[in-house]
Amino acid sequence: MTESRGERKERTRRAILDAALSLSEGSALVALSLRQVAKEVGIVPTAFYRHFPSIEDLGLALVEESLDTLRALLRELRHTAGEDAATIIDGSVSVLVEQVRQDHAHYGFIARERFAGPAGVREAIARGIELAERELATDLAHLPGTDTWTDHDLQVLSALIVGAMVITAERLLGTSPGSPAEQRVADDARTQIRMLLVGARNWQSRTP
Amino acid sequence: MTESRGERKERTRRAILDAALSLSEGSALVALSLRQVAKEVGIVPTAFYRHFPSIEDLGLALVEESLDTLRALLRELRHTAGEDAATIIDGSVSVLVEQVRQDHAHYGFIARERFAGPAGVREAIARGIELAERELATDLAHLPGTDTWTDHDLQVLSALIVGAMVITAERLLGTSPGSPAEQRVADDARTQIRMLLVGARNWQSRTP
DNA sequence: CGTGACAGTGCACACATGTTCACTCTCGTA
């Protein structure tokens, strides 16, 4: 017995989460049956209840986990410093590519459940994205050149950038790691955010 | 009997489509059962097969229909002329708001099934969006001021614009018609596309 | 007028699902 009681429980909990993640791939959370995941994990259906009261709660746990990796992405992005804007952008997109490649399952889950998931799941994801927008806005406010900007315009700009990131992530999900397609998506994303930043640089907030 | 045989069949076909659209709202296509829609329509389950060979095909028909309304949006957008760029943008966003408001069910369906739907459905939607990007790119090419642009850069720019439109549509889906929230989303979208176009105006394609 | 195509019915079946309950066995603790 090299495993403690708690470790063993945690291990099957993880197995359940992984099974759910893998099974819901190519479909949706709502099309996931308790018995299916139980069979995949290798436990009897009723044992599922020892870990989650329902599939819905399993979904919420999965969202929580996925949002964690999303937050990790943001943290990583924040540390992507550089000399000029161009290198910052290039680095950020690289980080995005890396993360999506690495946590493919989680990002796929978020993409799928963002609109198709149950209400609680949808709201949690929406909150996560909003948070990203707000954080980016405050980050932008501390950058030089944004002194003439309205708070609201900064908010709108970050929404635009985050939106571009989301769409890029969604596109990346459809490509395989290291493929030319992935490279193309990444390059295009870099170009897009550059365009977008050229726009920002020449922007002039109208005083309200 | 004021209804012909064919009209009657078409009517229950429509009823099935509408029922599926309404029932899949708040969930997903994959979580839709044949018996459920049959009960909603008021026919016996097996009668469903007179109209569709399976739920999956029902889904494809719904996608087709939804993509039709998407194409209608594009057509409408194309006719939104104006003096300067600003009025074109304002008009286009207004059209988007109007259309999403009017065909809420279809756009919601697209948003939900874009990633959570079965493979065939996902691909059909992806093709529809790509088509929109290509069409916008050729439209942009005929505009003055884009002579120095690379074909590829034009393509990337339209992907960016279409992406912003998609995200705006998704945001609009969460607001109720005529609400202040809807107004806010629309206004922000106008600002975003303006920013984006300022970027485009100052863009300089690197010769490859 | 008759007849056949065919939308819709009703029953049947085999199967999957969520949840219940009483149970076993084993680790951690008192």
Added chain:
DNA sequence: TACGAGAGTGAACATGTGTGCACTGTCACG
């Protein structure tokens, strides 16, 4: 060392599901 908590079992249930089959009635057409 004794025991209790609790992860996992296995049988049972009511219910929902897709689909097959024989059927009925009625509109359209020869």
